[in-house]
Amino acid sequence: MRIELSDILSVKDRNIDIQADIEMQRFTSKMGDYQIIDKKPLNINLHNTGKRRFTVKTNIDLELLIPCDRCLKEVKCKMNIEVNKDIDMNESQNDEADDDREMFFIDGDELDVEKLVYNEVLVNLPMKILCSENCKGICNRCGANLNSQTCDCDTTELDPRMSKIRDIFNNFKEV
Numbered sequence: 416m417r418i419e420l421s422d423i424l425s426v427k428d429r430n431i432d433i434q435a436d437i438e439m440q441r442f443t444s445k446m447g448d449y450q451i452i453d454k455k456p457l458n459i460n461l462h463n464t465g466k467r468r469f470t471v472k473t474n475i476d477l478e479l480l481i482p483c484d485r486c487l488k489e490v491k492c493k494m495n496i497e498v499n500k501d502i503d504m505n506e507s508q509n510d511e512a513d514d515d516r517e518m519f520f521i522d523g524d525e526l527d528v529e530k531l532v533y534n535e536v537l538v539n540l541p542m543k544i545l546c547s548e549n550c551k552g553i554c555n556r557c558g559a560n561l562n563s564q565t566c567d568c569d570t571t572e573l574d575p576r577m578s579k580i581r582d583i584f585n586n587f588k589e590v
């Protein structure tokens with residue numbers, strides 16, 4: 416959904432509440448392609464603070480399926496993002512140096528709700544997703560999911576940290 420801003424910007428102190436659905440079904444970025452399994456309509460509050468400036472307030476409430484970092488099992492990840500932004504239309508119109516400009520959610524005199532949501536989800540994605548704190552991950556030799564099965568691979572050989580420690584021990588012995 417795109418919100419026409421000229422109406423808001425034309426009257427100082429104008430305050431508008433708008434409801435908008437989040438249209439995207441998936442969240443796709445460099446990090447991966449995640450299904451959105453739940454989302455609430457947005458209540459967006461726009462407030463004209465004068466001189467082509469306004470505030471945007473809303474709360475993004477959605478749930479993504481993100482693969483576990485260790486075993487790739489998809490994990491439900493709830494996101495609740497408080498949005499409170501000061502927009503200066505004078506700035507956004509001519510600030511070409513802005514790196515985020517491509518994803519910037521103001522397009523001409525319109526606010527692109529999908530871009531706003533995308534941006535906020537992107538910067539708020541959790542750094543680490545685990546299906547559980549003690550997920551055992553996948554055997555990097557045979558590919559077995561070690562949470563549900565065991566394998567006979569000797570994985571100690573594959574952990575570079577372990578071999579470093581062994582090297583240190585060996586060096587000590589030689590001295």
Ligand SMILES: [Zn+2]
Nearest residue numbers: 483486546550
């Ligand atoms: Zn896992």
Ligand SMILES: [Zn+2]
Nearest residue numbers: 554557566568
């Ligand atoms: Zn294995």
